[in-house]
Amino acid sequence: MSALGTYFYNIFHSLYTVIVGMKITIRHLFTRSATVQYPTVKMKIPERARNRLFVNIDDCIGCDQCSIACPVDCITIETIKSTPDMDLGMTSKNTKKRLYVPRFDIDIAKCCYCGLCVWPCPTECIVMTDVYEFAEFDRQNLIYSFSNMTVEEIAAAKERLEKYNGEQAVKKAAAAKESPASISIVPVTPPPINPEPPAVPDSSKV
């Protein structure tokens, strides 16, 4: 096309494409809006949604699997062993609980919402809920503590454990004294020096 031809073509082509574009936008002027008015209307969250974590602390056996699986180390768990005379109850999967969980903190600000902690839990006590409106003004409020043991209960549990350990140690020491075959930490006295040399085995009897 000659230069003049291109010139005219460009002008009319521009006008044409501009009008095509304007037709599209005016059509959208009358379509329904794609947004909802959020605080008054909330959209539905699917059931597999991964939002805020929740721990059902009554089911927790203190195995620490979730804490190990977390890629950003946002779960902190401390456990105290229970003594055989205390009954901590059963989990929902009918296993016996053997550990107290005095501290189960999740720093939800660090959490990356990957869901890796949910899979290894044997009792399925840690789950991702569909709550997504949990903003706080103070960052300290974002450290969620799920444990429900009071300070006195923790102190009592620790005391019981120490007492139990003490008793166990005493029992072990007493058992060691009675049976010679038991392993003890008592230093062994060296055997007496025999004046006679030990008999040389008869090589002919091999």
Place this chain on the structure above:
Amino acid sequence: MIINMGPQHPSTHGVLRLEIVVDGEIIVDCIPHIGYLHRCFEKHCEQMTNYQQVIPYADRMDYCSAMTNEWAFALAAERMLKIEVPERVEYIRVIMAELQRIASHLIAVGTYGIDSGAFTPFLYTFIDREKILDLFEMTCGARLLYNYIWIGGLSHDLPVNFIEQAKDFIKYFRPRIKMLNDLLTYNEIFVKRTANVGVLPKDVAIHYAVSGPQLRGSGVNWDLRRDDPYSVYHKLDWQPQIGKGEVGTVGDCWDRHIVRMREMEQSLNIIEQAIAGLPEGNVKAAIPKRIRPEKDAEIYVRTEASRGELGYYIISDGTASPFRVKARGPAFVNLSVLPEIARGGLIADLVLTAGSIDIVLGEVDR
């Protein structure tokens, strides 16, 4: 005059600093400064207790296209451990990756419209993207960073109404591509702005190791899904899209843009075929209990992510966490060609050229 298109700028797609030496409005030189989003991804990988924990970190590298990141890492680990995943897992991974490719290209196209001054296509593309993110949220629970493609399988199987909703999406989206083309791509003002701008010649592209839509926009017929095949792409019928210089020279910004638009259509075809051929199976059958590759095993695996060739190089020292993970981010390599193609243009052209490279700073800086 030296002018600074600083880290905070409405159109540098993230925290990228471009130091431009201009003469009037003509650019004499352009020096990109990166590193504002460096998050020590590769170092973090060494601290993880096992390989599976790296997947959430790999997600966050190219946050606009997370499924492809996860898939590349999972492929690398699977090849190192010599795991065979079930057929169903392969097909689902293909569906997810292609949906993710469409979502990522929608962001690229929308923000490219904003760079050139048209604010409306951005909102239209985000409405379409919402539908894709709804599909993802239905499957794995998250909308942007999924932790879905695990080493050896997937974290969840497809929910019951996924197939139907995906088919609805395909039917809904095809006319939308046409509408976006009418509104933006073939608009004469947009064509005049992007034709013959930021021309990347074929040989320069190959020498700088660019990949993805940028490479194909320069006329090079190279697509890793066909030329270095992985998963089931060789069983599906699709074509890589090449730029032909329809409204200007081969390798200009318009070519890259139309390659992205056409790739979205091809992805729709792939998803349709994958849904039709989806076999039954257990998606968690091949997930290993313990991931412990042998000592001194190293592997480099590359895949076609939304922005180009995404590769992971893993060195193992026999323990449960990798010794070294190196990610080859396509956006990083693609960005390196910017000084070359921006010279001689105007500042307005620089904005469009940088936009057509489609960088995501998470991938550039890792």
Place this chain on the structure above:
Amino acid sequence: MKFIQTLLANQVLVSILLSALPLVFIVLMVLVVLYTEMKVAAHIQDRVAYMRTGWHGVLQPIADMLKLLQKEDIIPTKADNVLFRVAPFIAFTGTYVAYAVLPFSSIYIGSNINLGAFFLVAAGSLVVIGILMAGWASNNKWSLFGGIRSAAQMISYEIPTALGVVIVVMITGSLNLQDVTKFQDGGIGNWIVFGGPLPWTQKFMLMPFTLVTFIIMFVASIAEVNRTPFDLPEAESELVQGFNTEYSGMRFAMFYLSEYANLFTVSAVVVSLFLGGWSSPFATFMSGPIWGVFWFVGKAYIFMLIQIWLRWTLPRLRVDQLMFVSWKVLTPWLFVCLFAVGLILVI
């Protein structure tokens, strides 16, 4: 009552009151146009904007203005002292004086001078000075770019504007906008865009040329106001806010006001020149002095709607393409129209 009579008898006071009337009109009109723009933009983009302040957000523009009024006035340390402070007011003055010659109705025109259209084009140049000052005085390279581009753009687009005015003046024979509007009075057939109140043969020959002139003047007027697709000086995605970047608070509000006031001015000029100003399209039905204001503002409002529609559809032109459009497309076609109209009027 006597007090008001003595007040009205005083010429100086009356003229001050009459000249303050457009200011009130500008402020009210800006509120309406702001709201329209945001709502139309939102609905084009498949969303709703502004639902919380007042019913569907009608109080939002007032809230915006209040916000701008009480913002901190930040002045960069190295900014040129006088120029930086004075620039917004010069830009606004340039826009405001143009309201003096707009014929709002058959009985009200701010200043009935015989050079109305010429004065308008001249006053538009004052805005260029304001913008250039803002760009330079901000001590910011991006603002400088914005200011210089804007100066180049506005100066080049004044040529098509002036030529369009010349064509209309050739048909009507007077530069006074009130006379031009009276010339078109009498119904939609008399409007200049359809050839004017001339004998049928002349009208048919004139109609294509006046239509083309009308379209070109409309495009040129969009460029004068720095709206997309010609909004390179304030290109949001390149220059942050162009020459506006360093301004905050009331000074920014001045630029903002002057942009929307300018929008109305150019729409009003196009309407008065081509579409009959305050005259009603039905010859005597709904016509009269008060109806005149309604028609005038209504027609200008429709043009503002079209400009808003264009803004949210099109990408923007690059600087050199802008110049190309002005000098190589708009001006030659207008010369052709000028020649043809002159020929037809003589025959």
